Amino acid sequence: MKKFAFMLLLLLFVLVLPEQGHAASGTSKIFLDDKELTAGQDVSVENVNNSIMVPLRMIAENLGYKVDWDQKSKTVTIEQQGKTIKLIVDQTAASVDDKTMILTTAPLLRSDTTLVPIRFIGEQFGLTVKWDNTAKVVNLITPEIPESNNDSGGSTVDGGSGVVVPPTDPTADLTMVNGVSFSENRLSIAMDGSSQPKVSKVSGPDRIVIDLPNATFSDAFGTGQVLDPNLNGKLSVTNYPDVSGVRYSLYSTNPYTVRFVIDLNQAKNYSVDVSGDTSKLVVIDLNAQSTNDTATLPGNSGRKLVVLDAGHGAKDSGAIGVTGKYEKNFNLAVILKAAALLKQENNIDVVLTRSDDTFLELKDRAGMANNLKADLFISVHANSSASSVSSGSETYFQRDASKALANVMHKYLVQATGLSDRGVRYGNFHVIRETTMPAVLLEVGYLSNKGDESLLFTEDLQNKVAAGIVAGIKEYLKL
Structure with a gap:
């Protein structure tokens, strides 16, 4: 019985070996302009949900592209002729020159090699791609320059007859x-x-x-x-x-x-x-x-329209305090409190440029106020300085038409904070320069000062500043 079991095990072992050898000999091949690419091809081409996946680095480097890999974020960055492509393993969203595009299948990681859809290779590298499913062969063909242009120059790939040209960007x-x-x-x-x-x-x-x-x-x-x-x-x-x-x-x-x-x-x-x-x-x-x-629409019923702007947001944190607190969070907290108070006023409409942790360009903030034909624009910020001694509140205006508003708003701001009065100042800030109505920018305090920072992130101070903003608005509008 033991002898029979041994012979059966030996037979199975012999049967399995040829199958493994067949699989190895059937490894797919990749050709670029009829030249086989072998260096670095340690991973086979895969068919994932009918999407042919090919090793990215090997192809990109043979085309003369620079390829970088970030292990922590699982991000591949490819650069060539000013073009930058970023892909993340297991994510279908890719970035092409800061523009988002979607891959048919998310990049895969196989033995430290990133596989991407062959269609992506064709679109982004300007290649004609062909897949022979029977022979398991990928053919990549670079565009040829017409004979009449042969004297214009160009770099061949590994001695091939094709010339790599910048691909057409589908997101351009x-x-x-x-x-x-x-x-x-x-x-x-x-x-x-x-x-x-x-x-x-x-x-x-x-x-x-x-x-x-x-x-x-x-x-x-x-x-x-x-x-x-x-x-x-x-x-x-x-x-x-x-x-x-x-x-x-x-x-x-x-x-x-x-x-x-x-x-x-x-x-x-x-x-x-x-x-x-x-x-x-x-x-x-x-x-x-x-x-x-x-x-x-706001302001169309005879009510005054005020646009409140919480500076910075999302990726733009603004100033960072001595204990790591973000200016963007302080700005939003004050604006939300001021908006809640203004909504209780019968003669005032209020619009916020942002009501959460959203990023908006400066031109979009000013554009919103201009488009709505607002009566006032108030932007809230917190300051920072290289010196930890700097402390206090200041108010900025850019146009003469905004100076009277700045004086009124600053009076209430200083009363609310109890900090040093750093005065009303001229400032060439975009949001108060490009707006067409009276507009001011409030620098409530200094996050680089430990005392100011601690005070700014208290509910009591934020409530007082919000109430001061409302009081200043009402006085200026004579309401």
């Missing part, structure tokens, strides 16, 4: 979506480019759909809002009875389309306003009575 002309926020029953979308929004109401369930054709998310958007690996995300919306939430996604890559969805608790009309030329601000206003009625 796309509009970049940079940020989104929801406040005062309005969705605001900041973007750079020529895309024109397509907005529609949908029922079952009730929602408003905003499509931005020929658009994608910029890297700036990803630092300000949550985006999952497939470029989906959402905004949490509370205290607005009409809206349960806001969703967004890269809805399509053929053609590229960014979609925002406002989920409603009941059917709701809206108005759409697009301002700006190259840099645009799209506002979907749910306060409108109908899609063509702007009578209820």
Whole structure:
């Protein structure tokens, strides 16, 4: 019996060995302009959900591209002729010159080698790619320069006849979506480019759909809002009875389309306003009575309109305090408290440039106030200095038309903080220079000063500053 068992085990061993040898001999091959690439090909080509995956570094380096690998973030960075491509293992979202694109299949890591879809190689490296499924062979072909242009120069690849040319970037002309926020029953979308929004109401369930054709998310958007690996995300919306939430996604890559969805608790009309030329601000206003009625837009009912701006946000932390506290958080806390107080005023409408940890360009902040034809613009900040001794409050204006507002606001700011009075000053800051209404920038205190920082992050001080802002606004507007 033991002899039989041994012979059976030996037979199985003999049968298995040829199968392993067959698998090894069937390893796929990669050719670039008819020249086989062998250096560094330690990982086979794979078919993942009908997407052919090829080793990235080997191909990129043979094309003369510089390839870097960050082990901690699992990020591959490829650079050549001023073009930068970033891919992250297990994420379908890639970055091409700070523009977001979606891969058919997420990059995979195999024995320290990153595999990417062959389609990506073709699109980004300007190659013709062919896959022979029977022979398991990948053929990569670089574009040839016509004979009439042969004297124009070019670098051949490993002695091949083809010439590597910069590939056509499929995201080159796309509009970049940079940020989104929801406040005062309005969705605001900041973007750079020529895309024109397509907005529609949908029922079952009730929602408003905003499509931005020929658009994608910029890297700036990803630092300000949550985006999952497939470029989906959402905004949490509370205290607005009409809206349960806001969703967004890269809805399509053929053609590229960014979609925002406002989920409603009941059917709701809206108005759409697009301002700006190259840099645009799209506002979907749910306060409108109908899609063509702007009578209820802020400030249109005889009430004064104030835009409150919490400086910095998201990837832009602003100043960092001596104990590591972020200026952006202080600014937002004060603005939210001031907005809550202004909402109790019968003669004032208030709009926030941001109501959460969102990144907005300076031009978008000023553009929002100008587009809404606001009466006042107030920007809140905290200061910093190389000297830890610097302390106190100061108020900045840029135009003569803003000086009277600066004097009034500064009076209440100093009363609220109890810090040193550093005066009303001229400052050439973008948000108070490019706005068309009286505008000021408040530097409440110094985060580089331990005493100031400790005080600024107390509820009591923030409440006093917020109340002082409201008092200053009311005095200036004679309300």
